[in-house]
Amino acid sequence: MRTLVLTIEYDGTEFLGWQLQPEGRTVQGVLEEAMRTILQSDLRATAAGRTDAGVHATGQVVHFRTDSDMGVERLKKGLNGVLPPDVRVLEATQAPDDFHARFSAVGRRYVYRIIRRPSAMRRHLAWYVAYPLDVDAMRRACNPLAGRHDFTSFCQATSTADGTVCEVRELEWIEVDDELHLRIEANRFLHHMVRTIVGTAVDIGRGRWPESVMAEMLAARDRRAAGANAPARGLCLESVRYPSEFGI
Amino acid sequence: MRTLVLTIEYDGTEFLGWQLQPEGRTVQGVLEEAMRTILQSDLRATAAGRTDAGVHATGQVVHFRTDSDMGVERLKKGLNGVLPPDVRVLEATQAPDDFHARFSAVGRRYVYRIIRRPSAMRRHLAWYVAYPLDVDAMRRACNPLAGRHDFTSFCQATSTADGTVCEVRELEWIEVDDELHLRIEANRFLHHMVRTIVGTAVDIGRGRWPESVMAEMLAARDRRAAGANAPARGLCLESVRYPSEFGI
Numbered sequence: 001m002r003t004l005v006l007t008i009e010y011d012g013t014e015f016l017g018w019q020l021q022p023e024g025r026t027v028q029g030v031l032e033e034a035m036r037t038i039l040q041s042d043l044r045a046t047a048a049g050r051t052d053a054g055v056h057a058t059g060q061v062v063h064f065r066t067d068s069d070m071g072v073e074r075l076k077k078g079l080n081g082v083l084p085p086d087v088r089v090l091e092a093t094q095a096p097d098d099f100h101a102r103f104s105a106v107g108r109r110y111v112y113r114i115i116r117r118p119s120a121m122r123r124h125l126a127w128y129v130a131y132p133l134d135v136d137a138m139r140r141a142c143n144p145l146a147g148r149h150d151f152t153s154f155c156q157a158t159s160t161a162d163g164t165v166c167e168v169r170e171l172e173w174i175e176v177d178d179e180l181h182l183r184i185e186a187n188r189f190l191h192h193m194v195r196t197i198v199g200t201a202v203d204i205g206r207g208r209w210p211e212s213v214m215a216e217m218l219a220a221r222d223r224r225a226a227g228a229n230a231p232a233r234g235l236c237l238e239s240v241r242y243p244s245e246f247g248i
Numbered sequence: 249m250r251t252l253v254l255t256i257e258y259d260g261t262e263f264l265g266w267q268l269q270p271e272g273r274t275v276q277g278v279l280e281e282a283m284r285t286i287l288q289s290d291l292r293a294t295a296a297g298r299t300d301a302g303v304h305a306t307g308q309v310v311h312f313r314t315d316s317d318m319g320v321e322r323l324k325k326g327l328n329g330v331l332p333p334d335v336r337v338l339e340a341t342q343a344p345d346d347f348h349a350r351f352s353a354v355g356r357r358y359v360y361r362i363i364r365r366p367s368a369m370r371r372h373l374a375w376y377v378a379y380p381l382d383v384d385a386m387r388r389a390c391n392p393l394a395g396r397h398d399f400t401s402f403c404q405a406t407s408t409a410d411g412t413v414c415e416v417r418e419l420e421w422i423e424v425d426d427e428l429h430l431r432i433e434a435n436r437f438l439h440h441m442v443r444t445i446v447g448t449a450v451d452i453g454r455g456r457w458p459e460s461v462m463a464e465m466l467a468a469r470d471r472r473a474a475g476a477n478a479p480a481r482g483l484c485l486e487s488v489r490y491p492s493e494f495g496i
Contacts, residue, residue: 009368056369080366088366118328118336120257121304121373121484236369 054232107241155190200227302480403438448475
């Protein structure tokens, strides 16, 4: 039995998210179907993070276990030959048997893209915010989120079974050409956490709420305290980090 | 009668190109339909460059003449309210009556995007070239194209009614993150000219042809001398330049 690991990219626009569902197109669904075609067996793919409908990934990591002795380059080419064009395998490698895409991960990095003028080309890849934004106020408001905190206020209430404490190691708002990006890395993320942070920060940036509200929300530990979710289309899982011994 | 000018962006993926056709979805078709809704009259939109199916624009310029006294900001908002999301009006202005989007233009700038690894997110916006490319050889091969030349060899034969001499003012291959871009500006372009230059340059970059072939093709003045067209999806009309007196 080998443990194989895929790094994949997908455009989330036409998916109901990562996770397999009884009906509807999901990334897991089309990937497992491609694996069935190429490896001639029913295998279960496990992802580092279960992205929602409309959320993209340029560095999602997936593992599965198989008896096949197919070489990793041939596997990658074979999968890309049968996958739809909105999912691509970027890398395929073999990992130690105790590797698990989700439980072995020690860090995830997301980017959230905001555009401040309408764009046809980027309509699925970014959130267009029509209001002027005070980016410095958004930066100051987000500073208290860095570090280890209980993020209950930034989490959809149904998904707190594994606890609500996350360690945010990096959080920065950067301007890239005419885009505004939130780059955020943490050991883990709660459901909707990035989108809730972005939605709240934008409400602060456009002056609806004072800067202090972000820290107050964090302290409240109550989902009802937070702002609206930013739309899924601006969010992208960029990379997943593992302890170096796994060689991923 | 006023002359109104729109700068528009579109994702060419789901269009049969700019130009109105008896059947099928075109940018001109959806724009004129939006104008009909907002201005309540049948107007003809004229573009600076008639892009082909699959070709994008981030700075296409369009003019039309109308009796309406609607303010340009209201026009822009109105059009964006009824246009499909793959076409956006970026700017609307009034121009002198002798302005013509196509005939007044003195320069057009295109970018052609090549990616060298498969990408789901950019599948409609760039050409994925799987072969290693010698970018310096591509640069050297393209140098002779700069300046004023007869570009017959880089033109689809059916469209030479207006002559085949173009002045290429800028032509550079630049590496932008993991992408390779051709940026090219000329007073005018012939049909398929950029895509033929790119297709030929890539054939040189991957070693199928010697560097000298580009200059030989230019001298041949024969469409049969050129390489294959690069795919439409990598091409984007970035901007159109007009004499400053038009204020566009």
